[in-house]
Amino acid sequence: MNTRREFLQQSGAVAGTTLVAGAALAQVAPQSQGQTKEWYDRPMRWMQLAFVEDDPGNYDPQFWLDYFKSCHADAACISAGGCVAFYPTKVPHHYRSKFLADHDPFGEMTKGCRNLGMNVIARTDPHAMHQDMADAHPEWIAVEANGQPRRHWADPTLWVTCALGGYNFNFMTDVTIEIMKTYQVDGIFSNRWSGSGMCFCKSCQALFHDYSGHDLPRTTNSQDPVRRQYLLWRESRLFDLWRLWDTEIKKVNPNAAFLANAGGGALSDLDMTSIGDLAPTLFADLQARHGLMAPWSNGKNAKEYAATLGNKAIAGITSVGVEEAYRWKDSVQSGDEIRLWMADGVAHNLRPWVVKFNAKPIDKRWMPVVEKFYGWHYRNQKYLRNEKSLAEVAIVYSQQTAAYYGIDQAAAKVENPALGYYQALVEGRVPFDMVHDLLLDADHIDRYRVLILPNIAALSDRQCKQLSDYVARGGSLVATHETSLYNEWGVRRKDFGLADLFGASYNGKVDIQVHNSYLNIEKDPRDGTYHPLVRGLENATRIINGVNWVHVKTTTPQRYSPLTLVPQYPDLPMEEVYTTSTHTDIPGVFARETGKSRVVYFPFDPDRTFWDVLSVDHGAILRNAVAWAMRSEQPLTVTGRGMIDVSLWAQKDSITAHLVNLTNPMTMKGPVRELVPSPPQKLRVRIPKGKSVKAVKFLVNPAVPRSIVANGSIEVDVPPFELNEAVAIDIA
Numbered sequence: 063m064n065t066r067r068e069f070l071q072q073s074g075a076v077a078g079t080t081l082v083a084g085a086a087l088a089q090v091a092p093q094s095q096g097q098t099k100e101w102y103d104r105p106m107r108w109m110q111l112a113f114v115e116d117d118p119g120n121y122d123p124q125f126w127l128d129y130f131k132s133c134h135a136d137a138a139c140i141s142a143g144g145c146v147a148f149y150p151t152k153v154p155h156h157y158r159s160k161f162l163a164d165h166d167p168f169g170e171m172t173k174g175c176r177n178l179g180m181n182v183i184a185r186t187d188p189h190a191m192h193q194d195m196a197d198a199h200p201e202w203i204a205v206e207a208n209g210q211p212r213r214h215w216a217d218p219t220l221w222v223t224c225a226l227g228g229y230n231f232n233f234m235t236d237v238t239i240e241i242m243k244t245y246q247v248d249g250i251f252s253n254r255w256s257g258s259g260m261c262f263c264k265s266c267q268a269l270f271h272d273y274s275g276h277d278l279p280r281t282t283n284s285q286d287p288v289r290r291q292y293l294l295w296r297e298s299r300l301f302d303l304w305r306l307w308d309t310e311i312k313k314v315n316p317n318a319a320f321l322a323n324a325g326g327g328a329l330s331d332l333d334m335t336s337i338g339d340l341a342p343t344l345f346a347d348l349q350a351r352h353g354l355m356a357p358w359s360n361g362k363n364a365k366e367y368a369a370t371l372g373n374k375a376i377a378g379i380t381s382v383g384v385e386e387a388y389r390w391k392d393s394v395q396s397g398d399e400i401r402l403w404m405a406d407g408v409a410h411n412l413r414p415w416v417v418k419f420n421a422k423p424i425d426k427r428w429m430p431v432v433e434k435f436y437g438w439h440y441r442n443q444k445y446l447r448n449e450k451s452l453a454e455v456a457i458v459y460s461q462q463t464a465a466y467y468g469i470d471q472a473a474a475k476v477e478n479p480a481l482g483y484y485q486a487l488v489e490g491r492v493p494f495d496m497v498h499d500l501l502l503d504a505d506h507i508d509r510y511r512v513l514i515l516p517n518i519a520a521l522s523d524r525q526c527k528q529l530s531d532y533v534a535r536g537g538s539l540v541a542t543h544e545t546s547l548y549n550e551w552g553v554r555r556k557d558f559g560l561a562d563l564f565g566a567s568y569n570g571k572v573d574i575q576v577h578n579s580y581l582n583i584e585k586d587p588r589d590g591t592y593h594p595l596v597r598g599l600e601n602a603t604r605i606i607n608g609v610n611w612v613h614v615k616t617t618t619p620q621r622y623s624p625l626t627l628v629p630q631y632p633d634l635p636m637e638e639v640y641t642t643s644t645h646t647d648i649p650g651v652f653a654r655e656t657g658k659s660r661v662v663y664f665p666f667d668p669d670r671t672f673w674d675v676l677s678v679d680h681g682a683i684l685r686n687a688v689a690w691a692m693r694s695e696q697p698l699t700v701t702g703r704g705m706i707d708v709s710l711w712a713q714k715d716s717i718t719a720h721l722v723n724l725t726n727p728m729t730m731k732g733p734v735r736e737l738v739p740s741p742p743q744k745l746r747v748r749i750p751k752g753k754s755v756k757a758v759k760f761l762v763n764p765a766v767p768r769s770i771v772a773n774g775s776i777e778v779d780v781p782p783f784e785l786n787e788a789v790a791i792d793i794a
């Protein structure tokens with residue numbers, strides 16, 4: 063069976079569409095200005111102005127151009143067309159802003175930005191259409207499962223478009239070509255281009271029937287074979303659309319590209335490895351915190367994109383507004399919250415991008431905040447133009463596990479374990495990356511000493527082989543719960559795909575929602591010592607268990623297990639809350655050493671439970687497992703009190719260690735009220751072999767650092783800092 067990635071790579075041809083695009087356009091394109099090949103890595107700071115319909119003639123372009131200049135922004139994304147055209151379009155039925163008259167706000171901003179030396183990309187949004195187009199092309203309206211054409215959920219005067227048929231493949235291709243020919247922009251960034259949920263229009267019905275021989279599925283269960291075919295068909299159709307637009311763009315300007323608003327982590331719906339192949343640069347669109355979200359989420363998004371985009375530039379989109387479900391699009395959030403979000407993104411190699419909807423700003427409190435942060439970024443960009451991460455630990459994420467094992471519980475079963483491990487490593491100040499599960503080849507993973515598999519349940523035989531090979535080459539693994547118990551399509555195996563590495567086999571049963579169960583802390587019976595996996599818990603006797611437990615049998619005898627199970631016993635009535643089963647020999651962890659590699663397997667879910675309960679004991683065993691598997695010190699260690707998110711990057715002639723201060727009562731639920739200065743920290747960075755330190759400086763604090771170079775490392779005292787600090791080390 064093909065993997066999803068192989069399938070998507072094979073389906074490269076643009077199928078079933080007739081290109082009429084561009085035929086009606088007679089306008090001669092102006093010469094491009096200052097466009098050099100491969101511009102994608104140039105911009106360090108982006109600005110996005112997303113017009114609303116009444117902006118033309120009513121906003122002040124010079125106000126924005128002056129602001130962009132004062133921020134040292136070197137690239138801009140400006141709204142051009144799709145749902146509403148902000149330039150004098152000639153494409154039939156391309157709805158012009160009612161306020162457009164003889165204005166061309168897209169053109170004037172493009173010209174102004176270019177005069178500032180900025181790269182410019184055009185934003186399109188094809189997800190909604192106006193009534194005149196609906197009258198002319200009713201077949202382009204998305205259709206509900208009940209057969210009704212779909213009104214727009216937020217603006218009932220509009221209709222939702224079908225993403226997979228003629229609207230995108232023909233009409234939006236015409237719009238794309240017209241924008242390219244008229245303005246010669248560096249790319250087209252399309253928002254909400256991939257549809258707004260499943261569409262049951264005649265075109266989708268016919269195309270899917272041609273592809274699969276089936277009617278559109280009426281279930282969302284991806285274990286249903288037709289639903290699975292639908293997911294693959296939709297995805298390949300969207301990548302066909304991506305390639306179509308990119309091809310048409312490059313016919314006009316070979317140095318431009320289609321830049322989709324796409325991507326994300328395990329829960330995102332388009333294969334990130336295909337996105338990584340297609341996109342020359344990309345923009346991570348997680349604009350701010352909402353609900354219960356830690357500020358490190360911006361850095362996490364950066365790592366998820368970097369897993370498949372490698373060294374390509376990735377910008378991190380930050381909204382100045384409150385990004386909650388109630389969608390106050392004209393709002394402004396607290397300045398410290400905006401700064402914290404941007405600082406965590408920059409620490410993890412996102413290039414800042416700030417988006418403002420509505421070019422007639424009401425609340426301008428965000429403007430000096432962004433200007434100041436961008437100014438800091440500009441002055442220090444030499445140390446922010448990273449070439450590679452120096453992290454030696456990585457968390458694996460798996461879209462196929464979310465899609466085919468997690469299904470409608472993917473957030474709880476797949477994302478929460480990753481979030482738990484992520485939180486534990488942030489608390490432990492461990493520098494780490496993320497790795498995509500379809501990129502487990504040596505080129506992608508041999509730079510890491512430890513890979514973490516947080517309930518990566520769905521893995522193919524090939525992926526399991528890649529992990530075994532990695533261990534044979536000396537790499538170490540930490541895996542939890544049902545990792546590898548399912549194949550890539552979410553079908554349960556007879557045994558773990560990684561059973562040999564775990565030294566344990568599946569014993570036929572998984573307990574879920576276990577209450578009042580514990581783990582005993584065990585000594586090595588031979589010498590009475592404690593295993594490093596339980597460091598810090600020596601006095602605990604026992605700690606709480608997780609909540610979900612896989613029954614396993616030991617296949618490779620271990621001398622002892624540092625954790626053993628105390629099975630569930632009654633938690634009510636209080637008189638009955640005791641157990642006679644105070645001790646079992648059922649292992650709570652398998653810790654094996656072969657050659658240079660170490661493998662830790664927890665048959666339960668310490669990571670998911672940690673995200674749920676945040677028990678410090680679970681945090682300790684999650685970090686201890688990584689420390690033991692690592693065998694050596696991290697390339698960056700930061701000691702001191704407080705919660706600090708860290709990273710370590712190499713630039714051309716330097717290394718930069720980032721510290722972002724998350725020590726704040728609002729860290730786990732924003733927005734922050736104020737930034738509270740961190741306690742002082744001591745930092746140690748391993749100097750790469752054969753290199754020596756030429757100079758060291760802080761990028762925030764103007765003081766000269768106190769540092770010592772010894773034993774291949776540099777140690778630096780970091781005084782308290784408010785938002786972030788970065789220690790830049792020039793090496794030769």
Ligand SMILES: [Zn+2]
Nearest residue numbers: 224261263266
């Ligand atoms: Zn459709």
